[in-house]
Amino acid sequence: MKTVLMVAEKPSLAQSIAKILSRGNMSSHKGLNGTCSVHEYTGTFAGQQVRFKMTSVCGHVMTLDFLGKYNKWDKVDPAELFSQAPTEKKEANPKLNMVKFLQVEGKGCDYIVLWLDCDKEGENICFEVLDAVLPVMNPAHGGDKTVFRARFSSITDTDICNAMARLGEPDHNEALSVDARQELDLRIGCAFTRFQTKYFQGKYGDLDSSLISFGPCQTPTLGFCVERHDRIQSFKPETYWVLQAKVNADKDRSLLLDWDRVRVFDREIAQMFLNMTKLEKEAQVEATSKKEKAKQRPLALNTVEMLRVASSSLGMGPQHAMQTAERLYTQGYISYPRTETTHYPENFDLKGPLRQQANHPYWADTVKRLLAEGINRPRKGHDAGDHPPITPMRSATEAELGSEPWRLYEYITRHFIATVSYDCKYLQNTISFRIGPEHFTCTVKTVISPGFTEIMPWQSVPLEESLPPCQRGDTFPVAEVKLLEKQTSPPDYLTEAELITLMEKHGIGTDASIPVHINNICQRNYVVVESGRRLKPTNLGIVLVHGYYKIDAELVLPTIRSAVEKQLNLIAQGKADYRQVLGHTLDVFKRKFHYFVDSIAGMDELMEVSFSPLAATGKPLSRCGKCHRFMKYIQAKPSRLHCSHCDETYTLPQNGTIKLYKELRCPLDDFELVLWSSGSRGKSYPLCPYCYNHPPFRDMKKGMGCNECTHPTCQHSLSMLGIGQCVECENGVLVLDPTSGPKWKVACNKCNVVAHCFENAHRVRVSSETCGSCEAALLDVDFNKAKSPLLGDETQHVGCVFCDPVFQELVELRHAASCHPMHRGGPGRRQGRGRGRGRRPAGKPSARRPKDKMSALAAYFV
C-alpha cells in the first residue's frame, strides 16, 4: 500500500485536519522530537487505497544566517554584509530536530500533501519541508505527480474536504518572495545594527543599551513613538473661550447647554458673544428631535484587537498578553490566538461554544437567554483566510486559570458573547435653543435595549436623566450665561494600543510579530512603558530617530517596509525576477548604508548632547595590566571596563555584579582580577578582564572566567579549583567557589548547578589527590572547632564530596542529586588523570558515562 505524507504548519492543525479527514478514525503517536505528532489512517488517494500520515512542523524549519566567520563583529566590515558575506540556511530550532524528524517520517512515502498555512510564509515552509523530505521519499513512477498543495481558508469540515478534493501545487514564486524578504532583512538589519552599535558604544559610556539595533520594523515602530514625543514637545497651548449657558428646566433641575460654535480663539469676539446673550432672560426652544440610534456589537475578535484591549483595559503588555493567550490555547480554553480574521465562516458552529458558557456563574443568564431566544448573526468582518476569530472553547473560572489568564479569558469570552448579541439601542433626544442670536443644544441618550452592552458593561451608554418634555416655541428661563477660558492641551505619549493600530495600518509586522517589535524597542531602552501603558521614548530613542531624520528620513519612515513589500509582491505574483529584485533592493540599501556611514557625524552631534564619552563614565575599579593605571567600570549596558590611558575596552558578563577581587592579578597579563557574582543563585567566580576578551589558550573561548581557564598552575584556574563533572550538564565541571566561605559552594562552570557544602568550615582547598572511585578531586576541609561535624576533636578531613560518607552528609546538590554518577552506580570518569595534567578538561564526557540517566538509575537499583 502506498503512503501519503501530509504536513501542517503546527501540531494542533495536523490533529484537527487529520480528525476531519479520517472522520475521527486515526491512530496517533508522538514524533521523535516530542513536540510533533503523527496521525495515521487509511483512505483513498488518486483512486487507490493508501495509508495517510498526517504530521506537522513548528513554523519555519529553517532560518537564514551568515556563514559563521561573518558573524565575528570585529573581523568583518558591516558593509560586506550587503553582498560579499554568503548566507546559509540553518535549522530554525535545532532542539526540535525537524529535518531529521521529517526524514524519518517521510522515508518511503510515495506522495506528499502540503497543508501549510495559506500565506506567503506557509508557501515558503512548503519548500523547506520538500527540501528535507523529497530526497528520502520513494521516486516518482514515470512522470507521476508526487507533490501536492492543499489550499484551505478555514479549519472546517467542508473547507478541509474541498481542499483535499482539489489539490494544487505549491507556489514557488510566493516562496521566493519570502526568501528575498529574509535575505533583505538579514543583510540590511545586521549591517546597520553592527555599524551603529560599534560606532556609538565605542564612544559613549551611558547609552545603557546592550545593542543599538536597526530593523525595517522596529525602527519605524520607534519612529511612531518619537513622532508623538516631538508633537508634545513642539506643542504650543492656545487659549480659547467657550460660552456656557444654563437654563432652568423646573424648580430643582437645570440643563447645561452646548454652544453650537463650540469655541472661539479670539477673546474679544468671545466677549462680544457673551455681551449679546448674557442679558437674555429666556432661552427659546427652536426644535426638538428624537432619534433612535444603535451602538454596534463588536466584530469578532482577532489578535491585534485582543492585544489592544489587553493593553488599554487590562494593563497587559502585548508580549505578555500573547503568551497568556497561547497558554489558554494550548490548554484548550480558547481557539488559536493568532489570526487576522474578524469574520466567522458561514458554517461555523457558534452555538457550541456559547452552550459551553450556559452555566458560567458570571454570564449564565445572558447566555441562556441568547440560546433560548436565538442568537444574532455576527457582523460581517474581514476574512483573511487564516484562522477563525478568537473564540472561547471551554468554560473556565478564575480559580481554575489564575488571576491574569482569567482576566484575558473573561475578556475573550465576553467579547465572543457580545458578537452574537444584539446591538445596543438608544434614543437620542435633542433640544435646540436660541438665546439672543446664539444657538445652543442639549442632548441626552436613553437606553431602549442594552443588547451586547449587558455582557460588555464598560461599553454601556451612560445613564442620563431624560430631557423635560417641550416643543418648538417653548421657553426656559436662563439661569446663567458665562464665558469659560480654556487652553488646548498637548497630546499624551502614544499608548501601546495606539501604536498597535499604527503598525497595523502601515503594515509594520504581523499579528504574531507586532508584540515582538514593541518588546524590542523596550528592551533596547529606546522607550519605556509608563503608567497607562504609554510609551515614552528615552534620550537614546529620540536621538536615534532625530539622527535618521537628519541623515536619511526613509530609514525611519513607515514606508520603508511597505516599499520593500511592494517589490516582494512582484516576485510573489511572478511579475519580477527574484534575483533582480533582491539585487536591486540590496543595492539601494547598500548606497543608503554608505551614505549613512559617511554622514554619521550628523547623528553623533545629537548623541554628544545627551551622552557622555567613555572616558568620562564609570568608576575606577581594577588596574590595567598594560599601563597599571585604574580602569573604569561602566555599569550601564553593555557593562565593561575601560582603560582611558590605553583607550581599550574590555567587555564583562552582562548580568550580575562586578567587584574587585582582592587586588589579585592574572599571572598571564598582570590585569587585576574582578569577581563576578549573580544575585539569584549566589554563584560567583573571578575573571581576568583581558583573558575574558582575549582567550589565552587554544581550548578557551571568548567570555570565559577563571573557572573555565585551563592555566595549569594559576590558583584561580579550573585546573586548580575544579572538582569533577557536573551532575546535570554534559560539558560542565563543578568548581569550588573560593570566595563563598563560610557557606562554601561548588558551582558548575557551564550551567546553573550550585551545590552548597560545609557550612562550618573556615578553610576549603582542592587537593591534588583524586577519588579512587569517581575520580573527582578530593577536598581538604578545616572545620570550626566548635561546630565540627567530625568525630572527637577532629577538625580536618580530606575526602570526595560525592563518595566520602562524612562529606556526603554535608553536601546538598541543588538539582537532581540522583543524577550524579555516585547514584548511578559506579565510577563515571576515566582513570588516571592527575592534577596539572589536564585533569578536568571540559567538553569531554567520560567514555564510561552511561548513555542515559534512566538506564543508569536502573543499573543502580539492580
Next chain:
DNA sequence: GCAAGGTC
C-alpha cells in the same frame, strides 16, 4: 551580540 518571520 545583529533582522523578521514562523511556532512551543
